[in-house]
Amino acid sequence: MPATAIAGWLGRERVQTIVLLLLALGSAPVQAGLFDDDEARRQLKDLSIKTNDRLDTVSKGQIELANQIQTLRDENARLRGQVETLTYELESARKRQQDFYVDLDGRLRKLEPQMATSAEAKPAEESKPPVEAPRKAAASDPAAEAREYEAALNLFRANKLKEAAAAFDAFARAHPDSALTPSAYYWLGNAHYALRDCKKAIDAHRVVVAKWPANPKAPDALLNVATCQQELADAKGAKGTLEALVAKYPDSTAATTARQRLKK
Incomplete structure (x- = not known):
């Protein structure tokens, strides 16, 4: 082979080698770019999933x-x-x-x-039998009844409920005709209610309504009966009692409360 041909062949081979090297060097960044895009997409996807979870x-x-x-x-x-x-x-x-x-x-x-008149007449009454006079005084002494009643009420105010209930019951039995007896039964019912004995409370309050319907405490006694019936889950009975209260004592404070309860 002539020398000129050999030189030409070597030149072509050198050119091809350079071209191949350039192509190889150019393809590397492209592959790296594709890899970087896939990684970015994966990271964005992971970030989106985490964000949605949060x-x-x-x-x-x-x-x-x-x-x-x-x-x-x-x-x-x-x-x-x-x-x-x-x-x-x-x-x-x-x-x-x-x-x-x-x-x-x-x-x-x-x-x-x-009381003053009784004190003045005391010397004249000393000639009476000593046993009979104390009986009449005890039976007809409103002041003594008031003190006895007040003592029972003080027990109630002191939260001595069992003692108060016993005192009011004793007062009502000892003085059935006293003007304070309706109130004694009323507070007896309240004492039983405070002791969580609604049945006895109802019985006491009903005595007030039955025996002394014109007493100022009668409307409140009826309201307390309805309250006890509600606590005993007797909704029908409580409603009937409230309606009877409104009908019988329409102008009382208890009737106002009864109307409010009936609306509920």
Whole structure:
């Protein structure tokens, strides 16, 4: 082979080798770029999945928190209603207690002249049999009855409920015709109710309504009967008692409370 041909052949081989090297060097960045794009897509996909998971967790937490807030609002509204009811009943009880003491004070003031007259006439009565005089005094002494009644009421106020119930019961049995006997039965019922004996409470309050329907405590006694019936799960009986209260004592404070309960 001539020297010129050999030189030409070597030149072509060198050119082809250079071209192949350039092609190889050019394809490497392309492959690296493709690899980088796939990795980026994978990372974006993973990030999207994690973000969605976090959003789902946050959303569930917000829903649960909203439910808890609504539950607390409902409970707060229920408790507010109970507080309002108890406040009203407490104010009514205070007013009834105040009325009682005003009435008792008036009775004692009326008795003062009689007690003075009795003291002046005492020497003339000394000639009577010693046994008979104390009996008449004990049986017809309103001041003594008032003190006995007040003692029972003090036991109730001191939260000595069993003792108060026994004292009111004893008073009612010993003084069936006393002007304070209706109140004694009324507080006897309240004492039994405080002792969680609703059946005895109903019996005592019904005595007030049956024997002294015109007594100021009769409407409250009926209301207390209805309260006890509700606690005994006698909804029908409680409704009937409340309706009877509204019909019989429409202008009483107890009737106002009864109307409110009937609306519920």
